Amino acid sequence: MFVFATVNSRDHVGYCIAQKCRVKSNGLPKDLQAALHDVILRGDRVEAMSIGLYGYQWFLRSDTTHAYRTAQIEGSMNDFFAEYANSMHEIRCFAFAPDPTGYVAVVCHRGDHSTTECKWHNVPPALDALLMREAHHGVRHVTMGNDDSYVVLMESGTVWTSGIPDALRRQLDDAAGKGRQVLTVSLSLAQPDRYFVEFGDGYVDFGLPARWHRDIEEFVRDHPSEMNKKVMSLNRVLRGFITAQGWI
Numbered sequence: 001m002f003v004f005a006t007v008n009s010r011d012h013v014g015y016c017i018a019q020k021c022r023v024k025s026n027g028l029p030k031d032l033q034a035a036l037h038d039v040i041l042r043g044d045r046v047e048a049m050s051i052g053l054y055g056y057q058w059f060l061r062s063d064t065t066h067a068y069r070t071a072q073i074e075g076s077m078n079d080f081f082a083e084y085a086n087s088m089h090e091i092r093c094f095a096f097a098p099d100p101t102g103y104v105a106v107v108c109h110r111g112d113h114s115t116t117e118c119k120w121h122n123v124p125p126a127l128d129a130l131l132m133r134e135a136h137h138g139v140r141h142v143t144m145g146n147d148d149s150y151v152v153l154m155e156s157g158t159v160w161t162s163g164i165p166d167a168l169r170r171q172l173d174d175a176a177g178k179g180r181q182v183l184t185v186s187l188s189l190a191q192p193d194r195y196f197v198e199f200g201d202g203y204v205d206f207g208l209p210a211r212w213h214r215d216i217e218e219f220v221r222d223h224p225s226e227m228n229k230k231v232m233s234l235n236r237v238l239r240g241f242i243t244a245q246g247w248i
Contacts, residue, residue: 001046002196002206004188005029007055013190015212017219018046024219026212029055035067036060052096053189059094066091076121077103092116095142097123098189104131104142116140116155124148126162134160145187145195153182168195171205 005014005028014027016036021043023036032051039046044062051058056071066088070077084091084107093106102122109115118135120128127150131139138155149163151172159172159182168185175182181200188194196206208216 001049001184002186002198003049003051004186004190004194004196005032005051005055006053006188006190013188013194013209015208016049016051017216018049020045022219024215026215029058029069031069032058032060032067039065048091048094050094050096052100053098057096057100059091059096061088061091061094071100075101077101080105080119080121093139093141095144096189097121097144098146098148099123104144106139106142118142124150126150127152130160130162141184143185143187145189146192149187149192151185151187153185157181165193165195165207167193167205167207168197171197175199 001018003016005016007014007027007029014025016023016025016028021040023040023046025033025036028036029051032055036046039060039062042062042064044064046060046062048061049059052071057069059068060066068081070081080103090108091105092108093104095104097103099122102120104118104120104123104127106116106118109117116138118131118139120131123131123144126148127144130152134152134154139152140155141153142150144150145164147163150161151164152160154160159176161169161172164172164187172182180203183198183200186196193207196204196208198204
């Protein structure tokens with residue numbers, strides 16, 4: 001799992017990368033960092049995380065606990081969290097929208113935990129129209145990014161996108177042509193051309209600031225696995241290319 005963070009301004013961008021009980025982060029909101037530290041000390045697995053624009057809002061769920069902060073005293077988002085106050089484990093995915101009052105949540109169906117339902121509020125118009133049309137088919141994962149971009153992963157394997165970086169588009173098109181599963185995608189609410197995508201076969205692709213590469217390489221090198229080997233190999237190839245493109 002990879003999450004982008006912006007704190008105070010669009011130019012201050014951080015991240016968190018997590019794999020089961022292993023976490024590495026940089027530039028997170030202080031209160032989220034404290035909550036994440038508690039999760040790590042307990043040896044919990046980080047299972048879901050999302051950070052709103054400027055870091056004013058965030059959501060964190062581990063296998064045993066949860067924490068969140070909203071910038072609103074009242075409203076649809078607070079109503080949603082109040083509804084799930086005693087069942088946060090049912091929230092499979094939570095994504096903040098560019099509008100600070102907006103969100104998309106994928107939750108277990110109350111009557112059947114093997115299925116999910118999607119709840120959303122104040123999302124970009126194109127995404128709202130898509131969810132109105134497709135959500136009943138089963139949404140698995142949603143991410144929203146800069147300039148109303150989004151990626152929606154369906155339970156069926158269908159991938160819906162709008163406004164995403166060209167490099168990510170090529171990766172998703174290639175995966176669709178080869179029948180490869182897309183596990184997760186993360187877009188940055190603050191900056192275009194930033195993304196992180198992980199596929200079912202362990203392959204990872206990204207558009208990230210070059211200054212983050214060493215930390216991410218250390219994270220995967222210290223916890224070797226088949227997926228990590230592919231991440232490290234890809235990083236070595238992309239390091240010079242991304243720097244040359246000015247993604248710093």
